[in-house]
Amino acid sequence: MTKYIIVTCDACNGYSIAKSCQKTKTCPYCGSKIILQNARKVASADSAEKATEILKKLKEKAATRDVKSTLKGYFKVSHKQ
Numbered sequence: 917m918t919k920y921i922i923v924t925c926d927a928c929n930g931y932s933i934a935k936s937c938q939k940t941k942t943c944p945y946c947g948s949k950i951i952l953q954n955a956r957k958v959a960s961a962d963s964a965e966k967a968t969e970i971l972k973k974l975k976e977k978a979a980t981r982d983v984k985s986t987l988k989g990y991f992k993v994s995h996k997q
């Protein structure tokens with residue numbers, strides 16, 4: 917059975933799914949080549965569906981952080997206006 921792993925890109929820290937049998941993967945966000953052996957593995961899953969689900973959750977988490985910092989920046993800007 918193929919295992920799926922979720923790795924982060926060294927260049928942009930984006931999460932992406934790779935099959936455990938793959939050696940490299942191209943980052944879908946910045947196009948960097950991720951060498952899976954050296955990449956930081958965040959999670960693993962037995963199916964593509966599960967991997968996608970985990971990835972979605974990770975992205976939601978990251979998005980929450982991003983939204984917070986974006987809002988902070990936004991409010992700073994809006995106070996000046």
Ligand SMILES: [Zn+2]
Pocket residue numbers: 925926927928929930943944945946947948
């Ligand atoms: Zn990247």
